[in-house]
Amino acid sequence: MSWLTRLAHRDDATLNTRTEPAPAGPDAPHAVVVGAGMGGLASAVRLRARGFRVTLLDRLDQPGGRARVFEQDGFTFDAGPTVITAPFLFEELWSLCGRDLEDDVELVPVDPFYRIRFDDGTAFNYTGDTDEMVEEIRRFAPEDVDGYRRFLEKSEEIFEVGFEELGHVPFDNVTDMLRIVPAMMKLESHRTVHSLVSKYISHPKIRKVLSFHPLLVGGNPFSTTSIYTLIAHLERKWGVWYAMGGTGSLVQGLSDLLADLDVTQRYGAEVDQILVEDETASGVRLSSGEGIPADLVVSNADVGWTYRHLVAPEHRDTWTDRKVEDMDYSMSLFVWYFGTDRTYEDVEHHSILLGPRYKGLLDDIFDHKELADDFSLYLHRPTKTDPSMAPDGHDAFYVLSPVPHLESGVDWRQQAEPYRQAVEEYLADTVLPDLGEHLVTSRMLTPREFKTDYKSLKGAAFSVEPKLTQSAWFRPHNQSEDVDHLYFAGAGTHPGAGLPGVLSSARVLDTIVPAPDAFDVSVPQNGAGAHPEPVA
Structure with missing residues (x-):
């Protein structure tokens, strides 16, 4: 089919x-x-x-x-x-x-949707299958299984209003907004994504697993409205896909x-x-x-x-x-595109590599506008699904790191290469061993290019x-x-x-x-x- x-x-x-x-x-x-x-x-x-x-x-x-x-x-x-x-x-x-x-x-479908690697080396396979997700949660926090099921119900409830009813409706008049206020209050839209997840989940790792989604659309889980927890249901409903x-x-x-x-x-x-x-x-x-x-x-x-x-x-x-x-504009991104002359078969199509800090790092990015020494990364390996993206026997990757937009004052003409080297070292120490010995192509995109190439105000990656x-x-x-x-x-x-x-x-x-x-x-x-x- x-x-x-x-x-x-x-x-x-x-x-x-x-x-x-x-x-x-x-x-x-x-x-x-x-x-x-x-x-x-x-x-x-x-x-x-x-x-x-x-x-x-x-x-x-x-x-x-x-x-x-x-x-x-x-x-x-x-x-x-x-x-x-x-x-x-x-x-x-x-x-x-x-x-x-x-x-x-x-x-073609991607499964798992994401592999989430914590800084201590443990990993969580995030999928669209409820039973598989329950078993993954049970490995870390058996006490959160019931809360996860209740969170799924809440996510679906928010999805039915936030996406299916309001996602394609214009909000040109204040009356349009006033009309949905009762529904938004009932759905607890005044909460942030992390706050709503924390209502149902107690384990810090599972809270991260269920709250990172706003970062995919430029938002801070600690300030983005909980409406965006609808993404959890959207992915379960229709899956995560890759275009060959x-x-x-x-x-x-x-x-x-x-x-x-x-x-x-x-x-x-x-x-x-x-x-x-x-x-x-x-x-x-x-x-x-x-x-x-x-x-x-x-x-x-x-x-x-x-x-x-x-x-x-x-x-x-x-x-x-x-x-x-x-x-307030979204964070920006540092993106490194690179290819290797070997393949890394144990790396999934989508990986999220969480660093030692979560809220503190996001505070630095969104509130303090400071480029931190540590980072969390999203690693894309399309050749897991589609070998045509690289020469035979090679792997194609891109890795992105959320960083503050240009109000940070960072001079990316000077900072880009040192930052890239730090990312390379981290990847080599975690999921891509001996990376430096196998690099054969490389290019970067920084907040500076988000402004010059895409004419994005302040170099914000998501407006x-x-x-x-x-x-x-x-x-x-x-x-x-x-x-x-x-x-x-x-x-x-x-x-x-x-x-x-x-x-x-x-x-x-x-x-x-x-x-x-x-x-x-x-x-x-x-x-x-x-x-x-x-x-x-």
């Missing part, structure tokens, strides 16, 4: 049957999407499927944004996201184009869909300004000076960078420079931090309060970071962007129609 067949047996109805995209003739309203990350690619697919003409722009030389691909010395490295959950969100995009995802991309050929195969698949739909894709095209006329987005200007008119603009660029640098201050009464700068006071209505809205017909997708807007989050942010556009026939295109403007008429 294929993964899609198994997926079709799930108990919700969000997976659409295949449809044909609406036609988009030369007089159709024109949408410009800024940024070809996953959120931008998904936004372009959805807008084109509804009948808009679409132009997708990105400053990089390839699609994907943070999910771009590095090819080096015969190795293929996914630059960014590697954990694929809720694959129906990808299938939905293919179905909107009259296609089947499995015809273009092969997804890497996450880049999903990126290329989406780009190919857009090409088949005659969407204009321009890479190496940097947007310098979002143009505004009569407080309405009217197109973009590239750094080359070229102007591209549009009826609406969707920014998949970093939301903080967009408001701070792409929308002129005179058009921003709500999102002033000060308000943008004063938001706006997912705290309760920066979630739902309190998060930058999918529809700009300052500029009409300016919309947002991606990690910094609702619902947040991670592949399910950014794909869901594109889903929100289906609700808030008027239908193409609401636009008056009787007076074409070099590719853009007039502004849309009011929609009841």
Whole structure:
């Protein structure tokens, strides 16, 4: 049975049957999407499927944004996201184009989801099987088995509201937020992830196992709202998957869909300004000076960078420079991509290597903005599942370390190599013996590149931090309060970071962007129609 067949047996109805995209003739309203990350690619697919003409722009030389691909010395490295959950969100995009995802991309399950190694050398295999998880917990803390079962029930309850009901719903008005307050109080959303886990679990190691998930979306388990415990149920419900050929195969698949739909894709095209006329987005200007008119603009660029640098201050009464700068941004990442001339067969596809400190390290990263001497790491070994990512007999890896964003003042031009050496030594001492003797290729990505390459404000890896006071209505809205017909997708807007989050942010556009026939295109403007008429 294929993964899609198994997926079709799930108990919700969000997976659409295949449809044909609406036609988009030369007089159709024109949408410009800024940024070809996953959120931008998904936004372009959805807008084109509804009948808009679409132009997708990105400053990089390839699609994907943070999910771009590095090819080096015969190795293929996914630059960014590697954990694929809720694959129906990808299938939905293919179905909107009259296609089947499995015809273009092969997804295979990853098991265990993660191997979590504690600093004392003990390890926990994190899976989607309840009985296996119970046995793993029993090895460490028999007294927490009952609490784990109750935590699973709570996670499912939060998932049913936080993801299934609210994940693709816009929060443009304070009344939208007030309407869900009773449910959020009942679900204990005022608690942090670690606090809610600790309500059910007493053993410190199991608390870490069940609370690390916010770090996958840029959050601190000790300050991120407990809504994010829904990730535990999301993974159990739909599994953790890998796209053969890497996450880049999903990126290329989406780009190919857009090409088949005659969407204009321009890479190496940097947007310098979002143009505004009569407080309405009217197109973009590239750094080359070229102007591209549009009826609406969707920014998949970093939301903080967009408001701070792409929308002129005179058009921003709500999102002033000060308000943008004063938001709390996620941590950044140090990422080391490397290949070896041998394989490490006992290393799983996804490993989490916890250092000697947990809360203290997170305090340094998020609160003190200090680069600590110790670290916790995520190690990705795609060749466990897909040997094609490296030459025969070789292994491909990337390892990332959460680090403070650029407000730390760290000069990564000087610090990157010493930090890499420290990570190498740690890996050699723990899970990759004799690593230094077997390295054959290497490259790094630091907070500095998150700012220069991805134009992420403060070099934050996940944009706006997912705290309760920066979630739902309190998060930058999918529809700009300052500029009409300016919309947002991606990690910094609702619902947040991670592949399910950014794909869901594109889903929100289906609700808030008027239908193409609401636009008056009787007076074409070099590719853009007039502004849309009011929609009841």
